[in-house]
Amino acid sequence: MYHNTKLTGMVVYPNDPEYQQARMNWNPFTNAFPIVFVFAQKIEDVSNAVKWARENKVPIRMRSGRHALAKDFSQTNGGIVIDTSHMRNVTLDKKNGIAKVEAGIRVGQLVRMLAREGILAPFGDSSTVGIGGISTGGGITAIQRTAGLISDNILAVTLVDANGEVLQVNACENSDLFWAIRGGGGGNFGIITSYTFKVRTAPSKVGIFEIIWPWNQLNEVIDAWQRWAPCVDVRLGTILEAFSKANGLLHSQGIFLGPAAELEKLILPLTNTGSPIKVFVDEVTLLEAIDFWAPNEPLFDTQNTTWSSTWVKSSLPEDGIAAIRTFLERASGSESNFFFLNSGGVMNQIPPQETAFFWRNTRYYMEWDASWTDKCETQKSIKLVEQARLQLKPYITGSYVNVPDLNIKDYGQEYYGDNFERLRKVKERYDPENVFNFVQSIPPAHICDEKDIDD
Numbered sequence: 035m036y037h038n039t040k041l042t043g044m045v046v047y048p049n050d051p052e053y054q055q056a057r058m059n060w061n062p063f064t065n066a067f068p069i070v071f072v073f074a075q076k077i078e079d080v081s082n083a084v085k086w087a088r089e090n091k092v093p094i095r096m097r098s099g100r101h102a103l104a105k106d107f108s109q110t111n112g113g114i115v116i117d118t119s120h121m122r123n124v125t126l127d128k129k130n131g132i133a134k135v136e137a138g139i140r141v142g143q144l145v146r147m148l149a150r151e152g153i154l155a156p157f158g159d160s161s162t163v164g165i166g167g168i169s170t171g172g173g174i175t176a177i178q179r180t181a182g183l184i185s186d187n188i189l190a191v192t193l194v195d196a197n198g199e200v201l202q203v204n205a206c207e208n209s210d211l212f213w214a215i216r217g218g219g220g221g222n223f224g225i226i227t228s229y230t231f232k233v234r235t236a237p238s239k240v241g242i243f244e245i246i247w248p249w250n251q252l253n254e255v256i257d258a259w260q261r262w263a264p265c266v267d268v269r270l271g272t273i274l275e276a277f278s279k280a281n282g283l284l285h286s287q288g289i290f291l292g293p294a295a296e297l298e299k300l301i302l303p304l305t306n307t308g309s310p311i312k313v314f315v316d317e318v319t320l321l322e323a324i325d326f327w328a329p330n331e332p333l334f335d336t337q338n339t340t341w342s343s344t345w346v347k348s349s350l351p352e353d354g355i356a357a358i359r360t361f362l363e364r365a366s367g368s369e370s371n372f373f374f375l376n377s378g379g380v381m382n383q384i385p386p387q388e389t390a391f392f393w394r395n396t397r398y399y400m401e402w403d404a405s406w407t408d409k410c411e412t413q414k415s416i417k418l419v420e421q422a423r424l425q426l427k428p429y430i431t432g433s434y435v436n437v438p439d440l441n442i443k444d445y446g447q448e449y450y451g452d453n454f455e456r457l458r459k460v461k462e463r464y465d466p467e468n469v470f471n472f473v474q475s476i477p478p479a480h481i482c483d484e485k486d487i488d489d
């Protein structure tokens with residue numbers, strides 16, 4: 035099919051001095067030993083890498099921001115990693131509210147650059163997450179209730195497919211793939227080299243708040259937050275983080291696309307809960323709000339982490355909150371936590387079948403993780419996360435593909451709900467030989483069931 039394609043771009047082999055740095059992901063638990071990294075400088079480098087991998091029968095992983103949360107997603111032993119992180123150009127068409135963004139840029143760099151131009155774009159809670167991975171899996175953010183998910187703002191992508199060919203993907207060209215890449219998750223259909231996003235004019239000021247409680251008020255704080263946050267004014271995006279008992283803090287914060295005076299009234303149900311040890315409300319510029327929400331942080335974490343994620347459609351009963359408490363009492367790592375983000379507004383108004391992102395109509399998103407440094411804590415941490423999922427099972431729905439859990443066996447249903455079968459058909463059309471195949475990838479339609487992929 036191909037003949038002696040050469041790798042181009044910045045190529046790093048195991049004996050090169052750059053190799054150890056190249057194999058570092060944010061979560062050290064996901065680091066592997068690939069046989070080569072290609073840091074693409076331009077789209078041809080990506081095409082050549084795909085062709086080379088197929089000629090040499092080497093498994094492919096694609097990577098941008100290195101924030102994959104589970105093993106085998108963006109690195110695999112013996113594979114090639116095609117990394118777009120050196121491709122970071124941004125072109126802004128302010129008049130039409132359109133930004134064309136290369137996939138290697140990180141969320142923080144992009145949203146700060148746009149904010150300086152008076153432009154608002156969705157941003158998550160970490161500056162160093164890559165646009166390449168977050169956008170195609172959905173992209174949940176503080177402003178999703180007014181702007182939708184990051185994937186809801188994709189107008190087009192350029193992608194290198196399983197044959198190394200460059201495809202333009204938008205509502206008119208390859209429209210089935212356009213549907214699939216808006217929520218279908220990274221790594222499945224091809225290497226996205228650039229996204230075109232719809233963006234908005236930024237408000238001149240926004241409200242922010244932060245509240246901290248002592249850990250022992252956990253039950254009442256979770257209950258108050260979960261009853262209030264999904265129904266509050268859609269201009270308010272808010273999270274709640276309940277850290278391990280060893281850490282000892284409960285923390286909520288939010289961004290309000292409106293004045294602080296109004297925000298102060300909106301958060302009364304929270305400030306009136308328990309006895310907060312800190313309540314902070316302010317009115318700031320968008321740039322300051324981004325620094326508050328997604329401060330600059332190190333590219334790599336020192337702790338290993340293992341995760342699970344889900345959506346909640348009705349408030350958790352006492353038993354559900356008790357399961358959270360048990361997890362946080364047992365999880366010893368200081369970073370272990372339960373994290374909640376309110377849904378609603380635009381995010382829930384888009385029909386579940388309109389894009390591949392299925393989990394609409396929810397009250398909030400919830401994820402939890404256990405962290406550890408000592409190797410002998412690995413199995414205990416994985417078990418703890420799974421036990422919590424089992425205990426919460428009666429009250430939760432689905433899971434978020436960007437925060438994957440390798441213990442979920444029916445991952446197709448859990449990540450994509452009723453959209454899974456359609457995603458498999460799109461996969462069949464664009465990658466029938468299942469070249470882009472990893473631990474929880476979407477199988478082409480002709481493969482009988484997910485178990486066949488495992489075998």
Ligand SMILES: Cc1cc2nc3c(=O)[nH]c(=O)nc-3n(C[C@H](O)[C@H](O)[C@H](O)COP(=O)(O)OP(=O)(O)OC[C@H]3O[C@@H](n4cnc5c(N)ncnc54)[C@H](O)[C@@H]3O)c2cc1C
Pocket residue numbers: 059060095096097098099100101102103107108118137157158159160162163164165166167168170171172173174175219220221222224225226227436437
């Ligand atoms: C600290 C932290 C904070 C987070 N905060 C948020 C948040 O606020 N909101 C949210 O929605 N998610 C959040 N996430 C989850 C995040 O969306 C996923 O981890 C995402 O997949 C990371 O993308 P990446 O490019 O950084 O990672 P990578 O490790 O580079 O890739 C992750 C996945 O995307 C695929 N991928 C990467 N680049 C491309 C590409 N160019 N084309 C196609 N596929 C590609 C990879 O193959 C892999 O499957 C967070 C993660 C971390 C670690």
